[in-house]
Amino acid sequence: MLITLTEENYLKAIYHLGQKSDKEISTNAIAEKIEAKASSVTDMLKKLADKKLISYRKYKGVTLTEKGRLTAVDIIRKHRLWEVFLVDKLNFSWDEVHEVAEQLEHIKSPKLINELDAYLDFPTHDPHGDPIPDKNGQIQRTDKITLSQAVINQTYICVGVIDSSSDFLKYLDKYNIGIGSEITVLEREEFDQSITIEIKGKTVVMSKIISTNIYVKKNI
Amino acid sequence: MLITLTEENYLKAIYHLGQKSDKEISTNAIAEKIEAKASSVTDMLKKLADKKLISYRKYKGVTLTEKGRLTAVDIIRKHRLWEVFLVDKLNFSWDEVHEVAEQLEHIKSPKLINELDAYLDFPTHDPHGDPIPDKNGQIQRTDKITLSQAVINQTYICVGVIDSSSDFLKYLDKYNIGIGSEITVLEREEFDQSITIEIKGKTVVMSKIISTNIYVKKNI
């Protein structure tokens, strides 16, 4: 049974929502993510359940089946490989790739994606630091914390971002923060949890909302 | 007014049919090409006419408006650039690219296609020898004849194919015939119009249906 583009987008949304909690995903949460009405979501959930892509308990919520998870992860693999292609080969910046990758992720051709993977030299992470699932749907998890959880006077490496919006990425560009950047936390203001960091020799004051959207790991 | 994927495919079909004759394109011809019923085509023709993409005279047929022609040519440009990408960068053979390009041609991103064009070094022809329209919809026409029209004892260069089906292209591969190949016509059998050619030192007998699907130009 073939999966439509719309169904693929629902599976991806459910997958991403599932990353944030172990509970069943609610109709409203999906509706918000997909930008559709809850009634439309209910209709789609029935279809996905018929196709054994999700387990659906009326009024309770949904979880992906293994089949559904593999389908979602395959789309995410394609999305992230295309983002690498756009940045590495076609001079896109990391804030320009997402919309195009949203289209390219639905192209159906196993050979295309495997050849692309090889052509890009089997990248492990996309331009935003997110891991690229392998052919079997395995995802390499690295332990990382948000910059808001960082310890004073410790140096970290930026390994990813949570918010991938163009506005946020442009903010990071402005302060020369990118994947691989060395960041030292100098001070934390207890009142609003803003932090002062050192990045490329300059100090930058950063609100908590910013620092919670940046992933870092200790610089060993 | 945005154009749907389906509308794009109709415009492309009408464009290609229009290349073969100066007359208006019939509903049935479009139906055959799109592989849909004539009644479905009629419905779509009304939509395309509403959007000023075609001129439609009931019971008479259609022609593309300038707006429609430019839209069609833009899709063909994308299709052919993607075909070059697949062959030049991703190890696809010329008989494998068409189906994937049919999907990729609908991706909407001017930056993507312009960067791809530059990345491929501004190719002028696709893997089947078809010209790639430029950004302004201009198409470079080269004078070429079909191999069936070739003169005995003259050497030609293969510059394209008419049929791009996998079966036909594999036949050409079998006899080492590709874009750029030198072909000398040795003999023509008047009975069935089959020809004997020399290609890479070997002689090959070829039926008229094959030779009418190969474009050549004189080797000057």
Next chain:
DNA sequence: ATATATTTTTAGACTAATCTAAATTTAGTT
């Protein structure tokens, strides 16, 4: 010129994906 065949359009129906409005279920609060 009339009958027949072909082509094209219209009428009515179907599926996928969406919506609004109403009904139902669940959760929260006295």
Next chain:
DNA sequence: AACTAAATTTAGATTAGTCTAAAAATATAT
């Protein structure tokens, strides 16, 4: 336990794209 608020589902309608069957227009042949 009963009431209210929030979340979810159902009912019915809409749009894009398709189909079959029937009607209308055009082309062909006697």
